[in-house]
Amino acid sequence: MNIPNQPILFRALAALVAVLSVACAPLPPQRSDSSTGARSEPSGRPVSVTAEWRPSPNVDGRRPNYVVIHHTSDSRIEDALRTLTDPARQVSSHYLIARDGRILQLVDDRQRAWHAGESYWGGLQDLNSASIGIELDNDGREPFAVPMIDALLALLRDIDERFNIPAPNFIGHGDIAPGRKVDPGVLFPWRRLAAEGYGLWCDPPYPSVPLGADTALMLQAFGYSVTRLDAAIAAFKRHFVPDDPSPLMTEKDRSILYCLVSQKQAGGAQ
Numbered sequence: 001m002n003i004p005n006q007p008i009l010f011r012a013l014a015a016l017v018a019v020l021s022v023a024c025a026p027l028p029p030q031r032s033d034s035s036t037g038a039r040s041e042p043s044g045r046p047v048s049v050t051a052e053w054r055p056s057p058n059v060d061g062r063r064p065n066y067v068v069i070h071h072t073s074d075s076r077i078e079d080a081l082r083t084l085t086d087p088a089r090q091v092s093s094h095y096l097i098a099r100d101g102r103i104l105q106l107v108d109d110r111q112r113a114w115h116a117g118e119s120y121w122g123g124l125q126d127l128n129s130a131s132i133g134i135e136l137d138n139d140g141r142e143p144f145a146v147p148m149i150d151a152l153l154a155l156l157r158d159i160d161e162r163f164n165i166p167a168p169n170f171i172g173h174g175d176i177a178p179g180r181k182v183d184p185g186v187l188f189p190w191r192r193l194a195a196e197g198y199g200l201w202c203d204p205p206y207p208s209v210p211l212g213a214d215t216a217l218m219l220q221a222f223g224y225s226v227t228r229l230d231a232a233i234a235a236f237k238r239h240f241v242p243d244d245p246s247p248l249m250t251e252k253d254r255s256i257l258y259c260l261v262s263q264k265q266a267g268g269a270q
């Protein structure tokens, strides 16, 4: 029996280790830290598990299922654009619409823009991963320009045709971050959007609320975080009862909320 001598055996083992290392090495393209070359997850946490990369062709980009609408709070679009493209600010949106109706696209729809921040809606805690963010060039105190809203509606039609987003899933930043954000504010024409199929709305006559229906449970069923009930109520009223800014839930407000929950559970506008 011809047993290889030790140096040859050592070289063979070294070659085998090298082959195995190469077999494990090709990994899916991921973001790397340019200073160290180390792979990291989008969160920035180093990847600690090595997986064998066997790419499948059966894949595409993410499929957004929500649209989150914002206003920039700026009076000039140039300022908003600078903020939304500044690496130091770490904020972005997929689209920015000017007062004259020009639509700027900043991030591909299939990628995750950074517009929602800490957020919650209907059980989801990372709206950035699931949504398209649209910023409107509006300072939060002025009426929304007509050409801007016309352009927004055209953009929503285009997004909806491509991603088939359910009507209840067109929401505002203030809805998903109650107590922290108020945009797009009480002047935003949610009723007009809902009439076109983007978002929900209830007009009179309102249904009567069943006995014992709890306000917090209804807000939660609709999507709101009720960790701070006062903030959830304020967000709901800003969106759905914009002519009454009081922080109280009247019986009429509860009827509107019940109507919205019923619409959502029915799968959209009735």
Ligand SMILES: [Zn+2]
Pocket (backbone or CB within 6 Å): 069, 070, 071, 115, 173, 181, 183
């Ligand atoms: Zn916002």
